[in-house]
Amino acid sequence: MEELPEWTCCGATFSMSADSAMGLVAPTRILASAKEAGKLLTLCSFCYNTLKRTNRVIATDAEQRRKVTTFIEEDYQGNVQTVHLLEVLRDEIGFEALAARVSKRLDGLKVAPYYGCLLLRPAEELGFDDPERPTILENFLKSLGCGVVDFPHKTECCGSFVAVSSPEVAQACSARILDAAVKQGAEMLVVSCPLCQYNLDRVQRQVQAGRGRATGVPVLYFSQLLAIALGCEEGCLHLGEHVVDPRPRLSKWLGQTSQATALV
């Protein structure tokens, strides 16, 4: 695995306008910069969605391909495969092999997997997992030793960009997701998308505790739990920057040597 020497923002949104080429420019340049490797890895749901859908346009729409590649002055035919880290863990490493490498099993931790929209939809373009009944996060969490909490809102929208224009609408979306997860016994949620993390975590600062709304529920990136389970240093995880501090619930696994859990 090699980091791209240079990269820019992908635009974070796949253009809803089919004849607009400007939104394709930045993601196409990023894809072209990975054409030697042939495979581009991302952690972020937005990047995954934008890069993968852009690549489909470049690979299948000759007119857009000509327009965009002559503008960026790159010969790019759409040969780069965009993969998400969860896909690499599932398809290339394998969840069983991952489980074997876990040095701190997160036994007893009840986690709700939250997919949101961008990893799954549009399913015919992304092909990430079953858009209605996805299982990749569940299997990932099981391989770390977590208890998986199923809940009906795991593929609902968190409110996304609406948080900018109509914050109360986004807050209602996010609060509903948290409530549903907590009702099923979740102690925390894991996400892959930075905007899901932002909305679900931050809404807990805005809703009033004790009015039937769930508060104090940490919202972590799947990669943070992965790092803890693999025994990474806590310092690189920035756990203190969350609105809801996950460290009290995770204290059992933080700053502890991996030998202690080897017996489990």
Added chain:
Amino acid sequence: MAAEPAMVRFFLMGKRHDVPRGLTIQKAMEYSGYRLLRGCGCRGGFCGACGTVYRIGSDYRLKVGLACQTVVEDQMYLAQIPFFPAVKATYKVEDLPPTAETLISLYPEILRCVGCNTCRKVCPQEIEVMRYIAAAQRGDIAKVADLSFDCLMCGLCASRCPAEIVQYHVAILARRLYSRHIAKPATHLTRRVAAIDRGECDADLEVMVAADSARLKALYNAREIEPEDLEAAGQE
């Protein structure tokens, strides 16, 4: 093989001029009778005052160069951009933390970058302008400072930016933040200033003030060069 014609024909803001081959754009303008009051500064490729855009014949590509450095070509159609309107934030760099938030609060338009790379294509210094704007968005101040180091602030990037970013003002803010808050302090300079303040150089200076011309020349020729280097060499 026929020799190249001695004269070339170029067009300055649409007006035709014939000038000897080999002149810079700046000298070609003066040869044609113009007196340069604006859009001309150091004449050495450093000040960025003489940013020029041009096309050659019917080639669609827009080209750029500094008028003092770029040789005039046949069928060159050019105009100078000596000044481009640009918003500039005022700040006290001492009070600003070297973070993405600082750059974004003073220049929020950097988040409008669509990644078109036109700034890079138009830069006469071939600076990776889009890359340093990406670094600015991420708060990588050291990288902005490094990538933008050769910027002359000619303004051509800002003239072409569809997001209306004034890249070179963002870059100079980053370089100021870098030198103020991130770069290692120059300890040898601090030591030398302290030594001067303590009066350690006064006696030597008084000798020179009292010396006549011949004595000054002798002192100059026998001077110690880079004394700290000599010291360091002596210690090894």
